[in-house]
Amino acid sequence: MERRPVATRTVKAVPESGRQSSEPEATERLRAAIGRLSRRLRPTVAGSGLTPSQISVLFTVVRLGPIGLSELAVMESLNATMLSRITAQLCDAGLIVREADPGDRRSAFVAATAAGKRMRERIHRERARALGAHVEQLDDEQREALWNALPVLEELVERLPDGRGRQGSASGQGGQGGRR
Numbered sequence: 001m002e003r004r005p006v007a008t009r010t011v012k013a014v015p016e017s018g019r020q021s022s023e024p025e026a027t028e029r030l031r032a033a034i035g036r037l038s039r040r041l042r043p044t045v046a047g048s049g050l051t052p053s054q055i056s057v058l059f060t061v062v063r064l065g066p067i068g069l070s071e072l073a074v075m076e077s078l079n080a081t082m083l084s085r086i087t088a089q090l091c092d093a094g095l096i097v098r099e100a101d102p103g104d105r106r107s108a109f110v111a112a113t114a115a116g117k118r119m120r121e122r123i124h125r126e127r128a129r130a131l132g133a134h135v136e137q138l139d140d141e142q143r144e145a146l147w148n149a150l151p152v153l154e155e156l157v158e159r160l161p162d163g164r165g166r167q168g169s170a171s172g173q174g175g176q177g178g179r180r
Helices: 019-041 052-064 069-076 080-092 114-136 140-159
Strands: 096-101 104-112
Touching: 019 114, 052 069, 052 080, 052 104, 052 114, 069 080, 069 104, 080 096, 080 104, 104 114
Parallel strands: none
Antiparallel strands: 096 104
16 A cells, blocks of 8 residues: 555644643543544445434444333433434334334334344444554554554543443443444
């Protein structure tokens, strides 16, 4: 793969002496960078027929399903009406199935179909390839800094509550604020 020059921005380091006064700015920069990175990795050929909300619901159902619609609504921060629309669309596309709860016919569960699981894997592969291609364009020092930051970022994810208000690995992988 041919290496192209990477456009660089001046990176403002957080001075050790003024650490506390600049932490809010650094925190905002981190939040913005994570958000931009997430949004730029969203577009995929595999998921081109799905909205970001549909992809997010599908990913959660694949990861945690079968899952009750009430719990799914909390996880995805969606109201019941919107979730009903999204799950109906995913059912119509053959990516998930909806079944009544045998213990309470008023409740329902959704589970991923084989096609839904394959779709999630294709989207993940596309996103990983896209990210990998851009990481390869970084110089050795930038890549090393990125890889060295991974344990800290992973620890931060574990400390943040998931959609159910729980901390830790109960939220599974891909926790990106409910939108993947």
